[in-house]
Amino acid sequence: xxxxxxxxxxxxxxxxxxxxxxSAVKIYSQAKIETNQRVKLQRIILDVLRMPxxxxxxxxxxxxxxxxxxxxxxxKDRTLYVGYAEDGRAITGYAFPVGGPGxxxxxxxxxxxxxxxxxxxxVAFYKHSExxxxxxxxxxxxxxxxxxxxxxxPEEAKKKIFYLKSAGTAQAGNELDAVTGATGTSRAVEAxxxxxxxxxxxxxxxxVRKKG
Amino acid sequence: xxxxxxxxxxxxxxFTNNILLTNFLGxxxxxxxxxxxxxxxxxxxxxxxxxxxxxxxxxLVYYYVLLPLNLEHFRYILFIVIIAAFVQLVEMTVERFxxxxxxxxxxxxxxxxxxxxxxxxxxxxxxREYTFVQSMAYGAGSGVGWMVAIIAVGAIREKVQKxxxxxxxxxxxxxxxxxxxxxxxxxxAFSGMIQIQ
Amino acid sequence: xxxxxxxTQIFVQGLWNDNxxxxxxxxxxxxxxxxxxxxxxxVMNAGLVFTVTMSSLTVSLLRKYTxxxxxxxxxxxxxxxxxxxxxxxxxxxxxxxxxxxxxxxxLIITNCIVMGRCEAYARNNPPWPSFLDGLAMxxxxxxxxxxxxxxxxxxxxxxxxxxxxxxxGFTPWTIMIMxxxxxxxxxxxxxxxxxxxxxxxxxxxxx
Numbered sequence: 001x002x003x004x005x006x007x008x009x010x011x012x013x014x015x016x017x018x019x020x021x022x023s024a025v026k027i028y029s030q031a032k033i034e035t036n037q038r039v040k041l042q043r044i045i046l047d048v049l050r051m052p053x054x055x056x057x058x059x060x061x062x063x064x065x066x067x068x069x070x071x072x073x074x075x076k077d078r079t080l081y082v083g084y085a086e087d088g089r090a091i092t093g094y095a096f097p098v099g100g101p102g103x104x105x106x107x108x109x110x111x112x113x114x115x116x117x118x119x120x121x122x123v124a125f126y127k128h129s130e131x132x133x134x135x136x137x138x139x140x141x142x143x144x145x146x147x148x149x150x151x152x153x154p155e156e157a158k159k160k161i162f163y164l165k166s167a168g169t170a171q172a173g174n175e176l177d178a179v180t181g182a183t184g185t186s187r188a189v190e191a192x193x194x195x196x197x198x199x200x201x202x203x204x205x206x207x208v209r210k211k212g
Numbered sequence: 213x214x215x216x217x218x219x220x221x222x223x224x225x226x227f228t229n230n231i232l233l234t235n236f237l238g239x240x241x242x243x244x245x246x247x248x249x250x251x252x253x254x255x256x257x258x259x260x261x262x263x264x265x266x267x268x269x270x271x272l273v274y275y276y277v278l279l280p281l282n283l284e285h286f287r288y289i290l291f292i293v294i295i296a297a298f299v300q301l302v303e304m305t306v307e308r309f310x311x312x313x314x315x316x317x318x319x320x321x322x323x324x325x326x327x328x329x330x331x332x333x334x335x336x337x338x339x340r341e342y343t344f345v346q347s348m349a350y351g352a353g354s355g356v357g358w359m360v361a362i363i364a365v366g367a368i369r370e371k372v373q374k375x376x377x378x379x380x381x382x383x384x385x386x387x388x389x390x391x392x393x394x395x396x397x398x399x400x401a402f403s404g405m406i407q408i409q
Numbered sequence: 410x411x412x413x414x415x416x417t418q419i420f421v422q423g424l425w426n427d428n429x430x431x432x433x434x435x436x437x438x439x440x441x442x443x444x445x446x447x448x449x450x451x452v453m454n455a456g457l458v459f460t461v462t463m464s465s466l467t468v469s470l471l472r473k474y475t476x477x478x479x480x481x482x483x484x485x486x487x488x489x490x491x492x493x494x495x496x497x498x499x500x501x502x503x504x505x506x507x508x509x510x511x512x513x514x515x516l517i518i519t520n521c522i523v524m525g526r527c528e529a530y531a532r533n534n535p536p537w538p539s540f541l542d543g544l545a546m547x548x549x550x551x552x553x554x555x556x557x558x559x560x561x562x563x564x565x566x567x568x569x570x571x572x573x574x575x576x577x578g579f580t581p582w583t584i585m586i587m588x589x590x591x592x593x594x595x596x597x598x599x600x601x602x603x604x605x606x607x608x609x610x611x612x613x614x615x616x
Contacts, residue, residue: 026285105339132446132586236438332438381600384603390600392596400587
């Protein structure tokens with residue numbers, strides 16, 4: 001009986017001790033983790049809005065630039081990030097988050113359109129669970145830069161806005177290169193991104209245009 | 213967020229995203245397991261049961277207890293505790309109602325607790341943001357996939373070691389790994405089969 | 410029954426003779442998955458070494474106080490806590506790598522080596538030798554995985570640590586990026602070592 005009591009007490013003390021240590025580490029690092037995530041998102045937003053945020057730009061500069069040039073506003077079902085020119089008055093583009101099922105898990109990205117809503121400024125993916133070296137290549141420049149200048153035509157509602165084809169076979173203006181060896185991921189991206197873009201044009205953009 | 217229907221997810225977990233052949237999880241008991249098919253099936257069945265139930269339990273604990281209290285970082289501790297407790301429960305039940313099976317499985321039953329695949333399945337379903345039903349399908353599918361992989365590789369290994377003259381040093385883990393590699397290769401052929409959307 | 414080994418002997422034994430991966434092929438589950446990139450392997454190894462050594466040390470320090478019946482629970486708790494600390498640290502200071510590693514850091518908990526060393530050695534031995542044993546075992550394990558990564562990344566991506574090292578005409582072996590490549594590489598490595606550097610105990614078994 002005494003042994004049992006001691007065992008229980010021991011486990012209790014041990015648990016208390018270790019969970020305290022873990023909690024302390026968590027609290028200490030929490031701020032840093034959140035900053036990392038926030039700056040990463042801001043960097044992506046600036047990037048798709050074609051603002052100068054290349055490789056060497058420090059986190060501090062990213063935050064500065066974001067504060068200066070981007071304003072958040074509420075779209076119909078998601079946050080919109082409005083990019084402004086240096087003078088602070090002319091709108092240079094609208095960025096909005098997109099997401100959908102990838103091959104392994106959900107993929108989250110950011111899309112930016114030009115002020116008239118007829119052309120894509122940029123696309124970037126910031127969270128995914130795809131295979132490194134294969135599906136994960138959707139984050140690479142060569143893939144995302146393909147989306148720049150892609151026309152958005154709301155009249156052609158039935159058709160997809162873009163298609164992913166095997167490398168080298170893309171011909172029409174709206175056919176882009178898929179990732180070689182990552183058919184699953186490429187198909188998934190084609191499906192959800194088209195859906196998100198169509199949804200944006202149909203439901204979110206009209207409101208934005210109204211607000212001016 | 214993910215919109216795969218549970219039935220497809222179940223099959224995907226067995227073939228295209230097999231937790232052992234694609235995610236490398238659950239290898240330890242694999243390399244040590246006996247070459248008899250019967251105990252392998254018994255163990256496999258136990259693993260399927262544990263995996264499905266713990267996937268569901270861990271899902272509930274994560275979304276209804278940990279997240280609301282802002283304690284997601286404790287999920288590792290909580291998940292493994294739940295798995296250990298559950299395996300203990302299974303062990304007691306099997307000992308009581310299926311003593312023959314208990315005798316055959318021996319030490320492998322409690323070792324299910326440290327099977328990477330079980331904890332792995334729970335962690336993956338959180339990362340991939342599966343819903344409740346999807347988690348159940350994924351847990352069951354992963355368990356079945358593990359079982360299929362183990363039995364298949366075990367059977368091949370048994371055949372090879374019986375009938376072939378092996379070069380020095382190949383017998384045992386090296387052979388098992390290579391057979392597993394070939395099987396993993398074969399399973400990648402399935403990846404075109406499942407349409408996610 | 411086993412003689413009291415000197416500290417150096419303990420170290421060597423962990424690194425070579427009893428190398429957990431090569432001799433006992435244990436604990437490959439969690440780390441094999443990330444060996445397709447050298448940098449991920451290095452970070453994962455660091456996490457594992459930290460966990461194994463600290464867990465062994467802690468279990469050894471507490472060995473006289475821990476009641477027999479609950480020692481598995483206590484060990485699990487200790488190991489899980491260190492793993493959480495590693496996971497949080499990587500997420501805070503190496504966020505991109507943390508995303509690439511995914512759940513595999515958490516899976517260090519179920520890695521047979523960590524629990525294995527605690528059970529087999531740390532709970533019966535003083536702190537310093539336990540620390541060394543854990544260190545040796547985990548370093549031995551890390552070396553093997555580094556070798557595998559040094560095969561997988563150059564052949565699969567053509568790079569090492571992100572720097573391109575293969576000639577321009579080289580077509581990457583995509584299979585090396587995926588699971589089969591890892592299995593084959595490790596299998597071949599184990600085969601090679603067992604064939605050319607057999608242990609006395611092994612030869613006895615094969616006879």
